[in-house]
Amino acid sequence: MIKRYKTRQIFIGNVAIGGNAPISVQSMTYSKTADIEATLKQIKRLHFAGCDIVRVAVPEYEDAYALEEITKRSSLPVVADIHFNYRFALIAAKWVDAIRINPGNIGDKNRVKEVVKACQDRKIPIRIGVNSGSLEEQFENRYGQSAKGMVESALYNIKYLEDLGFTDFKVSLKASDVARTVEAYRTLRPLTECPFHLGVTEAGTLFHSTIKSSIALGTLLLEGIGDTIRISITGELEKEIEVARAILKDSGMVKEGLNIISCPTCGRIEANLVKAVAEVEERLRHIKTPLNISVMGCAVNALGEAKSADVAIAYGKESGLIIKKGKIIAKLDEKDLVDRFVKEVELAAREEENV
DSSP states (O other): OOOOOOOOOOOEETTTEEETTOEEEEEEESOOOOOOHHHHHHHHHHHHOSSSEEEEEEOHHHHHHHHHHHHOOOOOEEEEOOOOOEEEEEEETTEEEEEEEEOOOSHHHHHHHHHHHHHHHTOOOEEEEEEEOOOOOHHHHOSSSSHHHHHHHHHHHHHHHHHHHHOOOOEEEEOSSSHHHHHHHHHHHHGOOOBBEEOOTTSHHHHHHHHHHHHHHHHHHHHHOSSEEEOOOSOOOHHHHHHHHHHHHHHTTTOOSSSEOOOOOTTTSOOOOOHHHHHHHHTTHHHHOOOEEEEEEEHHHHHHHHHHEEEEEOSSSSEEEEEEEEEEEEEEEEEEEHHHHHHHHHHHHHHHHOO
């Protein structure tokens, strides 16, 4: 059992972050926020993909004012993402559920003080979003774009907000590579009780972002670090949520959905395993009950894996076995195996839910 670091709890809308709350998943729209209908359409897509919190960019006054209507109609808590112009935060704070500021480009601390006052008045939290590529001048001059510089920036801003009597905040420490990201979060974690938002910034395409995020976030989550996450992908919105949910599941942070075990392709395979696994994955996408299922292409690995699987297929030459809880329940022609397998997994899910 992974023991998470104890952090104080904050709320973004109705979503709890920190304390004993489940780790939440965030994403960000890519529409022009001033295009209210387009932004709401993307928020709806994220909602149905399983997102918990949505962030929107606010680079112009018209984006800030659009948030009044967006927040009224959004099915998810909305965070305003503010860079450079603190006045946008003062406007957005009237309606949104949280404000994200980047201390490296927001400017004079008196501006931050005004943002804090606006958030205090509305009782909404702030994310201190530290990025390695945009540290304050005093930290970049001394430490460069290093993990040390990120941590020193975070500590400085944490103290500043706390000295203002404001503790309703979380922190992120993002770099575009795994090593600095992990080092920064690890270093800061014992030094504060504020919740952490995890992510690798500018992580790239689906392939590269999945690799970087899995290594960095998986490492941190297994060490008990992290209260909310975002996977930054140059691509479609739903993929960010899909990858985030998979990282949470496969790191053991949530018990939900199927763990599909399948063997690597090799010369022993007696069936079209790639097609079979793809079909199983698609047809069982609706199952949310945590189950281990196994689809194996030959007997070498199949019987061993089947002992610990809830339901398994062991392919042979033109036929195969359906195995449930380590016991063979059917031997069928190859063409009938997937259909029977799907039925047995659905049955196992219902049985598990009724226990």
